Amino acid sequence: xxxxxxxxxxxxxxxxxxxxxxxxxxxxxxxxxxxxxxxxxxxxxxxxxxxxxxxxxxxxxxxxxxxxxxxxxxxxxxxxxxxxxxxxxxxxxxxxxxxxxxxxxxxxxxxxxxxxxxxxxxxxxxxxxxxxxxxxxxxxxxxxxxxxxxxxxxxxxxxxxxxxxxxxxxxxxxxxxxxxxxxxxxxxxxxxxxxxxxxxx
Amino acid sequence: xxxxxxxxxxxxxxxxxxxxxxxxxxxxxxxxxxxxxxxxxxxxxxxxxxxxxxxxxxxxxxxxxxxxxxxxxxxxxxxxxxxxxxxxxxxxxxxxxxxxxxxxxxxxxxxxxxxxxxxxxxxxxxxxxxxxxxxxxxxxxxxxxxxxxxxxxxxxxxxxxxxxxxxxxxxxxxxxxxxxxxxxxxxxxxxx
Numbered sequence: 245x246x247x248x249x250x251x252x253x254x255x256x257x258x259x260x261x262x263x264x265x266x267x268x269x270x271x272x273x274x275x276x277x278x279x280x281x282x283x284x285x286x287x288x289x290x291x292x293x294x295x296x297x298x299x300x301x302x303x304x305x306x307x308x309x310x311x312x313x314x315x316x317x318x319x320x321x322x323x324x325x326x327x328x329x330x331x332x333x334x335x336x337x338x339x340x341x342x343x344x345x346x347x348x349x350x351x352x353x354x355x356x357x358x359x360x361x362x363x364x365x366x367x368x369x370x371x372x373x374x375x376x377x378x379x380x381x382x383x384x385x386x387x388x389x390x391x392x393x394x395x396x397x398x399x400x401x402x403x404x405x406x407x408x409x410x411x412x413x414x415x416x417x418x419x420x421x422x423x424x425x426x427x428x429x430x431x432x433x434x435x436x437x438x439x440x441x442x443x444x445x
Numbered sequence: 446x447x448x449x450x451x452x453x454x455x456x457x458x459x460x461x462x463x464x465x466x467x468x469x470x471x472x473x474x475x476x477x478x479x480x481x482x483x484x485x486x487x488x489x490x491x492x493x494x495x496x497x498x499x500x501x502x503x504x505x506x507x508x509x510x511x512x513x514x515x516x517x518x519x520x521x522x523x524x525x526x527x528x529x530x531x532x533x534x535x536x537x538x539x540x541x542x543x544x545x546x547x548x549x550x551x552x553x554x555x556x557x558x559x560x561x562x563x564x565x566x567x568x569x570x571x572x573x574x575x576x577x578x579x580x581x582x583x584x585x586x587x588x589x590x591x592x593x594x595x596x597x598x599x600x601x602x603x604x605x606x607x608x609x610x611x612x613x614x615x616x617x618x619x620x621x622x623x624x625x626x627x628x629x630x631x632x633x634x635x636x637x
Contacts, residue, residue, distance in 0.1 A: 266489065273482045281477040295477050302485045376464075383461075383468035402469030434461045442461060 287330035
């Protein structure tokens with residue numbers, strides 16, 4: 245990465261990439277890889293598949309780069325491509341076959357939302373270690389039982405990479421609806437946890 | 446069960462909120478595997494390959510289309526060429542009669558029937574090479590359709606004696622047999 249590329253805006257890099265500068269596009273990949281990967285992860289729920297979807301999204305963006313006019317932010321445009329790819333992957337037959345073959349971790353009838361690698365859990369803080377592991381496992385499992393609309397909003401909001409405005413554009417829902425979905429997801433989770441007895445601790 | 450959330454205490458709610466935040470963070474704050482940029486750029490390379498593949502497919506398709514067109518153009522021409530040829534082959538047998546009626550001129554290049562001309566074919570005369578008559582003179586060949594009752598056939602020339610040649614076979618004339626004499630019958634029997 246050159247100093248020019250490091251100080252350039254996304255739009256500058258897009259212009260360079262449109263002119264055939266592959267390294268400029270590589271810099272765009274570096275800047276947006278985390279946001280793209282986590283958006284895909286929120287949708288497909290599996291780190292390996294999210295990695296593949298994110299790569300596909302970047303490749304598609306590169307091929308469609310000539311259609312990008314700069315009217316929206318590059319990241320927003322890229323995330324919309326990513327989300328469509330991820331939705332397609334989630335709907336794909338192979339995905340469903342895999343889900344049908346793999347045993348569900350939770351109760352019968354729940355959405356077998358795959359749980360990804362716990363990379364972040366390796367560096368737990370002192371405070372985090374106090375939290376009950378069993379409660380954590382139950383919360384994670386119950387997130388998989390949420391309706392998709394609530395779950396998508398909750399997970400996208402939890403990535404730390406996407407603003408509510410971006411999530412709103414990604415999901416094609418008004419900003420207020422997105423915020424309500426996040427709040428509703430949390431309420432439903434707490435209700436289910438309370439049903440499991442955690443409310444009386 | 447609907448009143449359970451209302452019974453949640455603030456401490457429990459905070460604890461559950463914290464648990465939810467932590468679970469979501471653990472699930473989502475994951476980074477792609479190292480080398481992501483390299484993997485993406487490596488997948489950009491097949492683009493020119495795909496375009497060259499497209500060119501190859503287009504080239505093969507063009508060649509196939511040209512072949513199909515060529516076959517469609519050539520086959521009707523061949524049919525129109527074969528039609529008069531077959532008609533000439535299947536012509537009436539009377540065409541051989543004048544040829545036999547004039548045995549002194551057995552050349553196959555001359556015929557009394559004018560060749561059929563088909564529109565579209567060349568009108569230039571095609572000179573065919575003379576073909577030797579491997580079957581000998583047409584005089585010795587007799588066909589039912591070519592026999593002329595009034596024709597006078599010349600006698601063949603006698604063979605000339607060649608030195609060292611075997612003596613000609615002489616067949617003596619056949620003598621007539623002696624007349625058969627039958628003696629009169631003896632009514633008393635023979636020797637009596």
